[in-house]
Structure formats: structure tokens, C-alpha cells
Amino acid sequence: MTYHLEFSALLPYWQDLAWGLWFTVVLTVVSTVAGIAVGTLGASARSFGPPWLSGLVRVYVELIRNTPFIVQLFFIFFGLPALGLKLSETTAAFIAMVVNLGAYSTEIIRAGIDAVPKGHIEAGVSLAMTRLEVLRYIVLRQAFAKIYPALSSQIVIVMLGSAVVSQISAPDLTYAANFIQSRNFRAFEVYFVVALIYLVLSILLRYLLRLIGDRFVRVG
Amino acid sequence: MSLVSIRDVRKSYGDVEVLKGVSLEVEKGDVVAIIGRSGSGKSTLLRCINGLETYQSGAILADGIEVGGEHANLRELRRHVGMVFQQFNLFPHLTAAENVMLAPTVVNKTPKKEARAIAAEVLAKVGLSEKMDAYPSQLSGGQQQRVAIARSLAMRPKVLLCDEITSALDPELVNEVLRVVEQLAKEGMTLILVTHEMRFARDVGTHLVFMHHGKVHESGAPKAVFAAPQTPELQQFVSGIG
Numbered sequence: 001m002t003y004h005l006e007f008s009a010l011l012p013y014w015q016d017l018a019w020g021l022w023f024t025v026v027l028t029v030v031s032t033v034a035g036i037a038v039g040t041l042g043a044s045a046r047s048f049g050p051p052w053l054s055g056l057v058r059v060y061v062e063l064i065r066n067t068p069f070i071v072q073l074f075f076i077f078f079g080l081p082a083l084g085l086k087l088s089e090t091t092a093a094f095i096a097m098v099v100n101l102g103a104y105s106t107e108i109i110r111a112g113i114d115a116v117p118k119g120h121i122e123a124g125v126s127l128a129m130t131r132l133e134v135l136r137y138i139v140l141r142q143a144f145a146k147i148y149p150a151l152s153s154q155i156v157i158v159m160l161g162s163a164v165v166s167q168i169s170a171p172d173l174t175y176a177a178n179f180i181q182s183r184n185f186r187a188f189e190v191y192f193v194v195a196l197i198y199l200v201l202s203i204l205l206r207y208l209l210r211l212i213g214d215r216f217v218r219v220g
Numbered sequence: 221m222s223l224v225s226i227r228d229v230r231k232s233y234g235d236v237e238v239l240k241g242v243s244l245e246v247e248k249g250d251v252v253a254i255i256g257r258s259g260s261g262k263s264t265l266l267r268c269i270n271g272l273e274t275y276q277s278g279a280i281l282a283d284g285i286e287v288g289g290e291h292a293n294l295r296e297l298r299r300h301v302g303m304v305f306q307q308f309n310l311f312p313h314l315t316a317a318e319n320v321m322l323a324p325t326v327v328n329k330t331p332k333k334e335a336r337a338i339a340a341e342v343l344a345k346v347g348l349s350e351k352m353d354a355y356p357s358q359l360s361g362g363q364q365q366r367v368a369i370a371r372s373l374a375m376r377p378k379v380l381l382c383d384e385i386t387s388a389l390d391p392e393l394v395n396e397v398l399r400v401v402e403q404l405a406k407e408g409m410t411l412i413l414v415t416h417e418m419r420f421a422r423d424v425g426t427h428l429v430f431m432h433h434g435k436v437h438e439s440g441a442p443k444a445v446f447a448a449p450q451t452p453e454l455q456q457f458v459s460g461i462g
Binding site for chain 1: 270272295296298299301302303305307309310311312313322323326327368371372375
């Protein structure tokens with residue numbers, strides 16, 4: 001049996017792919033920014049917060065890091081309505097992504113905070129800075145510089161992992177691929193092209209993260 | 221009233237009492253050198269003065285502010301009590317000038333331009349005008365420590381606490397730091413130094429405090445104390461270091 005490749009079968013669907021790509025990009029950017037914000041707060045609370053808050057953050061981090069992303073997504077989209085919280089697939093996708101990256105980045109940023117010498121905190125405090133000012137101007141700056149490569153990797157992982165949101169019909173790139181191949185039955189072509197798009201997206205994202213790192217994150 | 225007044229301060233870590241009732245009065249312009257073996261409590265005492273360590277009983281007043289008191293006072297206290305550390309503790313992500321400018325801009329809300337002028341002034345004072353835009357990693361240990369001194373001076377402290385500030389330096393770099401401290405002493409800065417530099421303590425200090433087992437064991441004018449130590453412990457300590 002021979003299979004004739006027919007990439008032109010995708011052409012009528014280019015808009016679906018473009019919208020899917022756009023959704024994936026927006027989803028990645030928003031969840032990266034929000035997820036790192038959550039991670040920064042989480043790591044700060046974990047390192048400097050009162051014991052009850054630190055413990056709460058720890059439970060959150062362990063819960064998310066030890067369960068599959070797709071189960072978290074299903075829980076938010078299919079499970080929460082049972083409690084009366086009904087979310088659209090797009091909202092559920094964004095929330096699941098932020099919650100997931102938030103937990104991973106909490107752990108990564110915390111490692112960076114731990115690596116800042118205690119003496120730097122004492123020096124900041126001795127200069128009459130408050131704990132919060134020391135955290136902001138001294139600790140987090142150094143922490144981010146130290147863990148930036150690890151955080152970059154996690155962002156790329158999250159971008160690729162975002163394909164899972166297609167399972168609740170959030171209209172991302174993978175959802176578009178599923179849709180197209182259900183119409184034209186050109187599974188090989190569709191997934192081949194979509195895989196290439198993810199590959200290019202990854203490479204561009206890594207490049208962009210490196211530029212941002214060179215520009216804003218000084219290792220010292 | 222004394223600029224720094226330490227009254228019968230006691231501190232323990234668990235069962236171990238490291239300060240067993242220390243009293244010390246420091247007047248404006250004094251240069252107090254605290255010497256003693258490691259573990260005698262001298263660094264702990266210094267760190268109590270600006271609230272880096274807490275103590276269980278007694279009282280410390282610095283510039284009229286009770287150190288062991290309410291939290292709100294510590295920030296105000298530290299604006300007037302600078303500290304320089306053995307390990308420099310420069311912020312590696314900031315240049316020398318930025319290290320110096322940070323506290324004035326963040327704590328005192330000094331405008332950037334004005335803070336930069338302060339940085340230029342204090343870095344000139346420590347002889348590092350040409351290193352303003354260098355990062356700590358590009359500086360020698362002696363230069364880093366001088367930046368750390370400048371960083372404290374930028375807050376215009378009334379007292380400067382120096383915690384073994386030359387102990388982490390290569391021998392040939394010690395003098396450039398001591399010269400800066402000596403200059404500060406000449407200009408009337410009140411200094412409390414924990415130090416192992418006996419010659420410096422004798423020549424620059426106005427008061428010498430020998431700590432032993434968590435107490436002020438002997439104190440007085442440095443030259444007199446060194447020339448004729450009264451207690452066997454100090455005699456041994458002084459002869460031990462030659």
C-alpha cells in the first residue's frame with residue numbers, strides 16, 4: 001500500500017492553523033507572565049512568609065508537581081462545575097496553565113532565593129532597608145539571575161505542554177490540527193506540519209528568552 | 221548621653237550563654253577596638269548593636285533608640301548605625317556606584333541624580349573614583365571592602381560598626397582598607413571595630429576592649445592596656461599573637 005503525501009490538502013485550513021497558533025502563543029505568553037508572578041509570590045512566601053503561609057504554598061507546589069497536567073486541567077474544567085464553578089474552555093486552559101507554571105516556578109525561584117548568601121540580606125537590612133525592599137532589590141534580582149536558565153526551560157516545557165488544552169476543546173494549535181485531520185483525514189500531513197510549527201515556536205521562544213536574559217538578567 | 225550605651229547585655233543560643241552581662245559606653249568620636257579570641261562574643265556584641273541579633277536581657281541604646289525595643293525603631297536606628305562585614309557582602313548584580321546608591325534611593329528616597337553625586341563623593345573618599353561603574357566581580361577584595369565602607373557612609377551614619385573587615389583579605393590588601401578606616405577616625409567618625417589587627421587597635425583606637433568568655437575582661441586606653449595588661453588572660457592573648 002502506498003500513501004501519497006498531499007500537503008496542499010491543508011491549504012483550505014490555513015486560517016484554522018493560524019488561529020490555533022495565535023491561541024497557543026497568547027496562552028504561553030500570558031501563562032508565563034502570570035505563572036512567574038505566582039511563582040515569585042509563592043517562593044517569597046515560602047522563604048520569608050509566616051509558617052502557615054509557607055506550609056500552604058508547599059501543599060500547593062507538591063499537589064501540582066505530583067499530578068499530571070491533564071488531570072489538573074480536567075479537574076478545573078470538568079470537576080469544578082460540580083461545585084458550581086463553571087468555566088469556559090479558554091478560561092479553564094489559562095487557569096490550569098498559570099496554576100501549573102506557578103507551582104513549578106515557585107520551586108525554581110525558591111532554589112534561587114536559597115542560593116543568595118545570607119550576608120547580602122544582612123547587608124541590606126543593615127542599610128535600613130525593610131525585608132520587602134531587601135527581597136525586591138537584592139534577593140529576587142540575584143535569584144532570577146541564578147535560575148534564569150532553569151526557568152527558561154520550564155517555560156518552553158509549558159509551551160509544548162499547552163497542547164494538552166486541546167483535550168477540553170480550547171482552540172489551540174493542536175486543537176486546530178485535530179479539527180483539520182477530522183475533516184480531510186490527512187493525519188500525517190497535518191501533524192507533521194503542526195510538529196514543525198511547534199519546533200519553530202520552541203526555537204524562537206528559546207531565542208527570545210535568551211535575548212531577554214542578556215538584556216535584563218545580570219549574573220554578576 | 222553616650223552615642224551607644226550597652227548595659228548589662230546577656231544573650232544565649234539555647235543553653236550557651238555567649239554574652240554574660242556586657243556593659244560599654246561609646247561617646248561621639250570614639251574609636252573602640254574590640255579584641256578577643258574567637259568565640260569570646262565580640263562579633264555577637266557588635267551584631268546586637270544594630271539589631272542583627274537579639275538579646276535576652278539588658279539594654280542597648282544607639283543614638284537614643286532602644287535596640288531591643290519595638291520593630292518600628294530598627295529601621296530608624298539602622299539609618300544612623302552603619303555596618304561593614306568581613307565578607308564585604310556587596311550586591312553582585314549592581315555596580316560599585318549602584319551598590320552605594322541603593323539605600324539612599326530606596327530608604328531615603330533621594331533622587332537618582334543626587335544619589336549618584338553622593339556615590340561619587342563617598343567612593344572618592346575611599347579612593348575608588350575610577351571604579352564607580354565596575355561590578356564587584358571586577359574588583360579586588362580590598363577594593364570591594366572599600367566600596368562596602370563607602371556604601372555604609374552614603375547613609376551618613378553616626379556610628380560605623382566594623383566586623384573583622386580585614387580578616388577575609390589577602391595580607392597585602394589589608395592596609396588599603398585600614399588606611400580608609402584611619403582616615404574616617406581622623407575625621408571624627410565614631411567607630412566600633414571588632415578586629416585582629418593589634419597594631420591598628422593600638423595606634424588608631426581611642427578605647428580598647430578585651431572580651432573573654434562573653435564579658436568585657438579588660439578595657440582602657442589602647443597604648444596603656446597593651447603596654448601593661450592587667451589580667452593573665454590578656455597577657456596571654458597579647459603575647460600569643462606577638
